[in-house]
Amino acid sequence: MRLTVGNKIFALAGGMTLIVAAAAMISAYFISTVNIEVHRVAETYISLADGIDKINDNDGAQEHLFQRILHRLKSGQEKAANNTQRQDFRAQNDVNRELFKTGLELLRQAQSDENFVDFKVELTRLSTLLQAVANAHGKLEVRNRAILDRLVKDHTADVGDLLTGRLEHELELARRIKNVTNEVKALTKRAALRAAKAEVLALKADVIVTIGALIFGLIIAGVIARGLVRPVHQLLVAVKEVEGGNLSPELQISSKDEIGDLAKAFESMTAELRIKEQIKDTFGKYVDPRVVENLTSGEDAGLGDGERRVYSVFFSDIAGFTEISEQLTPTALVNLINAYLGEMSKPIQDSQGVIDKYIGDAIMAFWGPPFTAADNHAHAACRAALKQQILLAEFRETVGEITGLRRDFPDVSMRIGISTGEVLVGSIGSETARNYTVLGDSVNLAARLESLGKHYHVPMLICENTWAAVRDDFETREIDTIAVAGKTEAVRIFELLSPKGELTTDRARARDAFQDALASYRAGDWRPARDGLEQLQAQDADDGPVRVLLERLDDLERSPPPDWDGIWRFSQK
Numbered sequence: 087m088r089l090t091v092g093n094k095i096f097a098l099a100g101g102m103t104l105i106v107a108a109a110a111m112i113s114a115y116f117i118s119t120v121n122i123e124v125h126r127v128a129e130t131y132i133s134l135a136d137g138i139d140k141i142n143d144n145d146g147a148q149e150h151l152f153q154r155i156l157h158r159l160k161s162g163q164e165k166a167a168n169n170t171q172r173q174d175f176r177a178q179n180d181v182n183r184e185l186f187k188t189g190l191e192l193l194r195q196a197q198s199d200e201n202f203v204d205f206k207v208e209l210t211r212l213s214t215l216l217q218a219v220a221n222a223h224g225k226l227e228v229r230n231r232a233i234l235d236r237l238v239k240d241h242t243a244d245v246g247d248l249l250t251g252r253l254e255h256e257l258e259l260a261r262r263i264k265n266v267t268n269e270v271k272a273l274t275k276r277a278a279l280r281a282a283k284a285e286v287l288a289l290k291a292d293v294i295v296t297i298g299a300l301i302f303g304l305i306i307a308g309v310i311a312r313g314l315v316r317p318v319h320q321l322l323v324a325v326k327e328v329e330g331g332n333l334s335p336e337l338q339i340s341s342k343d344e345i346g347d348l349a350k351a352f353e354s355m356t357a358e359l360r361i362k363e364q365i366k367d368t369f370g371k372y373v374d375p376r377v378v379e380n381l382t383s384g385e386d387a388g389l390g391d392g393e394r395r396v397y398s399v400f401f402s403d404i405a406g407f408t409e410i411s412e413q414l415t416p417t418a419l420v421n422l423i424n425a426y427l428g429e430m431s432k433p434i435q436d437s438q439g440v441i442d443k444y445i446g447d448a449i450m451a452f453w454g455p456p457f458t459a460a461d462n463h464a465h466a467a468c469r470a471a472l473k474q475q476i477l478l479a480e481f482r483e484t485v486g487e488i489t490g491l492r493r494d495f496p497d498v499s500m501r502i503g504i505s506t507g508e509v510l511v512g513s514i515g516s517e518t519a520r521n522y523t524v525l526g527d528s529v530n531l532a533a534r535l536e537s538l539g540k541h542y543h544v545p546m547l548i549c550e551n552t553w554a555a556v557r558d559d560f561e562t563r564e565i566d567t568i569a570v571a572g573k574t575e576a577v578r579i580f581e582l583l584s585p586k587g588e589l590t591t592d593r594a595r596a597r598d599a600f601q602d603a604l605a606s607y608r609a610g611d612w613r614p615a616r617d618g619l620e621q622l623q624a625q626d627a628d629d630g631p632v633r634v635l636l637e638r639l640d641d642l643e644r645s646p647p648p649d650w651d652g653i654w655r656f657s658q659k
Contacts, residue, residue, distance in 0.1 A: 105299045113292045134212075134270055137189045141182055141219070142263055149256075179227050186220040212269050219262045226255040324352060333360045358408040361419075361446070392512025397454035398467040398552060399529050400439065401503045401536040402430065402474070404447040410496040418489040423447055425488050426498065429481050433473035437466040442523050448536075452524050454511070464506045464555035468582055471502045471546050472560075499545065503535025504582070506551040534570050535579060542566070543630020546582040553580045561589040563597045564604060565631050569655040576653045581631070596622055600632065607635055608652030612643045 193213045229252045324335035333356050337349055404410065404426070411419055427444060434441055434451045438458045442450040451470075453463035478500060485495045507528030513520045528549075535547040542565055553562055561583040569576045583589055589597070603618030616639050622632045638654070 102303050105303055109295045109299045112295050132274065134189055134193070137185050138263065138267055138270060141185050141223075142267075145182070145223075145259070145263075182223055183220075186216065186223070189216050190220070208269075208273055212266070212273065215262065215266045215269055219259065219266055222255065222259040222262050226252065226259050229255050321349065321352065324356075328356060328359075354408055358411075361407065361411045392510055392514060394508055395454055395511055396460070396463075396507065397452050397509045397511060397524055397528070398463040398504060398506045399509065399524060399532040400434070400449070400451040400453075400467050400471070401532045402449045402471075403501050403536055405499045405501055405540065406497075407447050410498065413494070413496050414489055414491075418491070421488050421490075422485065422496075422498075425484070426481065429477050430474050430500070433470040433477065436473075437470040439466060439470055443521075452509075452511075454509075464504075464552045465559060467504050467506075468548065468552070468556050468560050469585075471504060471582060472584065474500070474502070475545060501536050501539035502546040502582075503532045503537070503539065504547070504552050505529075505532040505535060505549040506555060507531070507549070531570070531577070538568075538579070542581075542634055543628075544581045548580050548582050550578040550580070553578070559586050560584070561586060561594075561597075563631075564601060566604075566634075567608065567653050569653055571656050571658055596625060596629075600629075603635070607639070610646070610650045610652075612639055612646070615639060616643075 190213060193209055193216065233252065320337055324337045327335040335356065337353060410422075414422065426447070427449065430449060431441055434449070437453070439451045439453045440457050442452055444450075451467075453466045454460070455463075458466050478498065482495075482498055485498060486492065489495070505528045507526070509524040509526040509528050511524045513522050514525065515521050528551075531549055535549060539545060539547050544565070547565065548556075548562070553564075556562075563581040563583055565579050565581050567576050567578050583593070583597070599618055599622055603615050603622065606612075606615035606618065616636070619632050619636050619639070622629060623636065626632070642650075
């Protein structure tokens, strides 16, 4: 039977619904088992243990009251005064009898409950032991009444033997209470162990069912996907799957054309996303101890609620991470990322920065009050970035040892973006899950700058606000004036080079020559701009910003825009 695409999609949705429903039913079954075991512990054994404790406590209080009454009667004090105490004494007997009745009824109900079928023998034994306690208590109660009655009637001569017998009853009661207590503890422990085992079993079953459902669902999806043969349709389905959170779409395109190239690029992108997602799940997110201290101390409560402040925000990422991951085993990759994040985090922490989160191989951090002085956070961020470049050069020398490779080590490099501006800072999230973080356009700009480092082939980019704050203390090079996708406002971007005075003479001259060429480029003087850039390229063929501007000039000279304003507008993020 020929099915339409709509019917296939409907069949896929129906099949996945059935799989999810089956998985939910199986999980519910195991969860109910756990609930039964927990109910057994909480409602029966713990309640019974509480009742035994109350009996024990009441016996202690009753014993104390008995001794007081006994003392007063022996001393010949007014018997009427003791009448109230004797009433209290009898009332405590009533309380104990009620507790025995409640405990025995609880055991009777448990014995009739099919959920306790595995504990029938133990419950019967426990009922017998509890009844023995009740009987022993009754004997002691009878002996206590006899003693008090004789003392009230001044028959003191008979009391001695009764008191001797009472001690035996008291010891018997204590022994039987101990037996019941030990039995209840043993049953509670056993039931708790069964509940723990049931919980582990439920978790394993849930994992197995989920994995099975996922595998089965992927098989169904693959079968239906094979009906959509055309490459464009395959790409569309794959894009939708990624958009929905599936980072492992099935894609089989062998055409040797632009669609094939697009398919390869798409597969490379999803591979990097999968790796970064795995690393993100593995390493998690860490909160700076100073953040916790600030939020719990109450000294700056506004931060917890959120407020707007001027911060410097930092983003970094490993360049070419997909290629690196393909060279290494999972263990070697984990070791490399662990070591890399450890080394690159030190300059941030040493400069009083706060590591907001690790996102795979990426680091997000920020500087600002109260963690960093208001007039120093941009400097601190730039110092950390430059220090990271020094540590990165040293880190490359240890890659072989870290990964266990003897040759063909991956070349680890990083891109950094720093922006300074107003952000919303505070504990942000839902009522059940919150994160101390920063939000705003400045955060987005820092992330864009890190990404633009790949476009301009430079390791560190800063925004104009950061440059204005640090220009007297750091060497920089203005790169471009851009308008990122989704924004109309243009921003000047700068390359961070070195601390002030540490730039070599040749690099300083090249930087100044680039600034002249950039000025001509912005003014629309294409010829002087090209001449200056080509001279710089002859001196350093690897200068990324020079190559980028020369490539732009090829298009601008062929088709000069009539409204050229020197701003380069990116159409993609």
